[in-house]
Amino acid sequence: MSSEPDEREGSSRRTVMKAAGATLGLAAFAKAVQPLTEFTDTLTREQFLQKHYKELDADEKQAVLARLEAEAKATHGVDVTIADPPPIEGVKFAFAINLSLCNGNGKCVEACHRENNHDRATNQSYIRVLELERGSLDLGSADSSYDHAVPAPGKAYLPVQCQQCDAPPCTDVCPVEATWKEKDGIVVVDYDWCIGCRYCEAACPYHARRFNWTKPEIPAAEINPNQSYLSNRIRPQGVVEKCTFCLHRTREGRLPACLEACPTGARVFGDMNDERSEIRWILANKRVFVLKEELGTKPSFFYFFDR
Amino acid sequence: MVPKVHDEHRVDHGASANPAVTPAYWVSYPRFLLRAARLATDGSFAFYAWMTLLSAVFLVGANAWAHQVAHGMITTHLTDHVSWGLYIANFTFAVGVAAGGVMMVIPAYLYKDHAMHGVVILGELLAVAAIVVCLAFVTVDIGRPDRIWHMLPFIGRFHFPMSMLTWDVLVLNGYLLLNLHICGYLLYTRFLGRTPNPKWYVPFVMISIVWAISIHTVTAFLYCGLGGRPFWNSALLAPRFLASAFVSGPAFLILTLAVLRRFGLSVPDQPVATLVKIVRVTILVNLLMLGSELFTEFYAGGSHTASARYLFVGLDGHTELVPWIWTAIAANVVAAVLFLVPALSSSRFVLVGCVLAFAATWIEKGMGLVVPGFIPSTLHEIVVYAPSVTEWKVTAGIWAFGLMVYTVALKVALPILSGAERVQTDAERSLAAD
Numbered sequence: 001m002s003s004e005p006d007e008r009e010g011s012s013r014r015t016v017m018k019a020a021g022a023t024l025g026l027a028a029f030a031k032a033v034q035p036l037t038e039f040t041d042t043l044t045r046e047q048f049l050q051k052h053y054k055e056l057d058a059d060e061k062q063a064v065l066a067r068l069e070a071e072a073k074a075t076h077g078v079d080v081t082i083a084d085p086p087p088i089e090g091v092k093f094a095f096a097i098n099l100s101l102c103n104g105n106g107k108c109v110e111a112c113h114r115e116n117n118h119d120r121a122t123n124q125s126y127i128r129v130l131e132l133e134r135g136s137l138d139l140g141s142a143d144s145s146y147d148h149a150v151p152a153p154g155k156a157y158l159p160v161q162c163q164q165c166d167a168p169p170c171t172d173v174c175p176v177e178a179t180w181k182e183k184d185g186i187v188v189v190d191y192d193w194c195i196g197c198r199y200c201e202a203a204c205p206y207h208a209r210r211f212n213w214t215k216p217e218i219p220a221a222e223i224n225p226n227q228s229y230l231s232n233r234i235r236p237q238g239v240v241e242k243c244t245f246c247l248h249r250t251r252e253g254r255l256p257a258c259l260e261a262c263p264t265g266a267r268v269f270g271d272m273n274d275e276r277s278e279i280r281w282i283l284a285n286k287r288v289f290v291l292k293e294e295l296g297t298k299p300s301f302f303y304f305f306d307r
Numbered sequence: 308m309v310p311k312v313h314d315e316h317r318v319d320h321g322a323s324a325n326p327a328v329t330p331a332y333w334v335s336y337p338r339f340l341l342r343a344a345r346l347a348t349d350g351s352f353a354f355y356a357w358m359t360l361l362s363a364v365f366l367v368g369a370n371a372w373a374h375q376v377a378h379g380m381i382t383t384h385l386t387d388h389v390s391w392g393l394y395i396a397n398f399t400f401a402v403g404v405a406a407g408g409v410m411m412v413i414p415a416y417l418y419k420d421h422a423m424h425g426v427v428i429l430g431e432l433l434a435v436a437a438i439v440v441c442l443a444f445v446t447v448d449i450g451r452p453d454r455i456w457h458m459l460p461f462i463g464r465f466h467f468p469m470s471m472l473t474w475d476v477l478v479l480n481g482y483l484l485l486n487l488h489i490c491g492y493l494l495y496t497r498f499l500g501r502t503p504n505p506k507w508y509v510p511f512v513m514i515s516i517v518w519a520i521s522i523h524t525v526t527a528f529l530y531c532g533l534g535g536r537p538f539w540n541s542a543l544l545a546p547r548f549l550a551s552a553f554v555s556g557p558a559f560l561i562l563t564l565a566v567l568r569r570f571g572l573s574v575p576d577q578p579v580a581t582l583v584k585i586v587r588v589t590i591l592v593n594l595l596m597l598g599s600e601l602f603t604e605f606y607a608g609g610s611h612t613a614s615a616r617y618l619f620v621g622l623d624g625h626t627e628l629v630p631w632i633w634t635a636i637a638a639n640v641v642a643a644v645l646f647l648v649p650a651l652s653s654s655r656f657v658l659v660g661c662v663l664a665f666a667a668t669w670i671e672k673g674m675g676l677v678v679p680g681f682i683p684s685t686l687h688e689i690v691v692y693a694p695s696v697t698e699w700k701v702t703a704g705i706w707a708f709g710l711m712v713y714t715v716a717l718k719v720a721l722p723i724l725s726g727a728e729r730v731q732t733d734a735e736r737s738l739a740a741d
Contacts, residue, residue, distance in 0.1 A: 025362060028362075035374045039376050048453060052457075052464050139686055173471065175465070175472035175476070195457055195458065213383075213386075215379060
């Protein structure tokens with residue numbers, strides 16, 4: 001800015017240096033963030049712009065489901081059907097576990113793993129079975145990684161999964177409404193809307209939520225092709241998922257996979273609004289409790305002992 | 308980073324400049340931006356070396372983040388048990404630094420401290436840089452940065468007012484805008500050689516004081532609103548966040564003033580003395596709250612104190628964070644002594660105290676707050692966590708970026724504020740062209 005000729009020369013040299021520096025800096029930045037293209041190359045325009053589940057009209061939803069089926073075919077080489085069964089009018093689902101019968105065999109954990117197309121490498125499942133000392137319900141002394149014959153002497157078992165709370169803290173905290181409670185009581189996640197902040201994971205008092213730390217890997221032959229949008233379709237990387245009471249089965253009159261797999265008959269599933277249901281009979285006739293009742297989350301998941 | 312504050316020639320011109328003949332806004336504002344760009348990129352060898360170093364660290368961080376996005380957050384050591392870690396720890400700490408800047412604004416504007424008024428922009432620019440750091444840490448923590456638009460009000464589905472995270476988005480961005488407006492307005496009017504019109508910035512300054520309290524309160528509410536995490540579910544959390552913020556923010560500003568003085572800028576003693584007085588109070592309040600927390604956790608006992616036991620004494624043989632938290636407490640106590648004992652209040656001891664207090668707050672409100680909230684888990688399982696190399700690289704990169712923002716901001720602001728950099732009137736321009 002000075003009128004002195006030598007300074008002007010100096011400043012033009014400086015401008016050249018600055019331009020060179022800026023170019024070099026930008027090139028280095030472009031190189032540094034280049035791995036992003038591995039991600040963006042797999043991201044289509046339709047995926048990026050997809051609307052929230054509740055904002056899709058019937059046609060748009062059909063298009064999304066068809067696209068997801070095509071994507072499953074392209075990435076895993078498997079023909080899958082991705083349905084979107086709505087809640088059954090007037091039904092409110094609930095679960096109960098007979099802790100006198102549960103012997104910690106873990107078949108429910110495995111069945112969930114297969115049914116819900118969980119990542120094979122991490123052996124993911126929505127269910128954890130805690131091994132407790134008999135005479136205490138103190139979770140502090142529980143162990144979920146036991147590996148021995150069951151039932152072990154002096155031990156009791158407590159399977160824990162999403163409690164489908166009537167006052168769910170996880171849905172309150174979500175900043176984008178990617179998770180909500182459906183009319184039939186099931187708390188669901190729109191995997192295509194979740195931003196992966198994991199605030200819900202911090203808010204859940206039952207360790208019910210899981211995050212996809214990487215893209216789930218499942219061998220084609222092991223993929224369960226009977227899928228739904230809000231439950232067991234293969235999840236994208238970087239989003240949260242959870243137990244949905246197998247809504248792709250239960251909304252069509254079938255039982256959850258964990259229940260079917262249980263060899264002890266400890267699991268009871270049913271409609272809270274049906275007075276003649278087994279679950280209502282248990283609530284009326286057994287001494288039932290819920291986990292962490294003091295938190296006011298109002299679980300739809302009950303535990304009881306019957307001897 | 309040395310601003311040219313004593314350019315006599317320029318100052319003379321400025322003094323004689325008649326505001327009536329300064330160019331129209333549409334001419335002078337681009338010139339202002341152009342001058343800012345020049346100030347931001349012109350400097351001594353030390354300035355270029357500093358910026359190159361920061362750029363290098365930033366690029367390492369950017370590269371690590373790009374890998375994280377491509378391959379998933381498996382590249383971090385976070386798990387479903389400890390689902391927030393180093394990123395959210397640094398986010399929380401940086402919110403405190405941003406809020407701490409207000410400890411210059413309050414004396415300058417509420418107590419009409421003229422000496423502080425001269426340097427208050429340091430605090431306001433610190434708020435800007437620290438908020439940029441906060442937003443960056445939140446962005447790198449989310450699994451799907453491509454979906455960040457889902458959070459935009461009206462365009463996405465902004466879960467307001469239910470989700471505290473949406474409140475945090477509003478208060479953090481609001482605080483950023485407030486400070487950008489205040490700094491931008493003051494600098495532009497100084498550039499034009501005019502006296503700033505209080506109507507256009509004093510109300511915003513007053514709002515920003517309340518807003519500074521709100522950003523750290525809302526950030527505390529993110530944690531203490533979770534009933535399933537007893538370690539965080541405490542009414543003391545927000546007040547304690549503020550107390551420690553008013554240690555770390557002023558400590559950083561005292562250090563910044565010392566660095567500027569080192570580079571030849573004339574910094575009056577009084578603002579430093581005021582900041583030292585503030586830290587003397589806040590550091591004690593913070594320690595008092597720590598004592599209160601320790602008593603409540605350990606006297607009664609019970610399973611709700613498992614996280615506190617993990618942090619302070621170890622749980623079931625797991626003692627990963629114990630040395631860290633006691634280092635932080637020791638550093639805080641030593642810093643308090645350095646600040647409070649009159650014989651030690653020479654500037655060198657105070658600077659050591661600032662470094663100690665800043666580092667202590669980083670540990671205590673960072674990893675010391677976030678990680679124990681997840682250990683033991685809600686089903687009382689203990690899964691430990693230590694950040695991965697990716698997490699450290701990204702974290703270093705973001706702090707380097709924040710320092711770049713702060714350096715450039717000071718580099719532009721200080722000479723303009725001192726009147727050394729001023730718009731040229733048309734007459735001056737034609738003179739200069741001859």
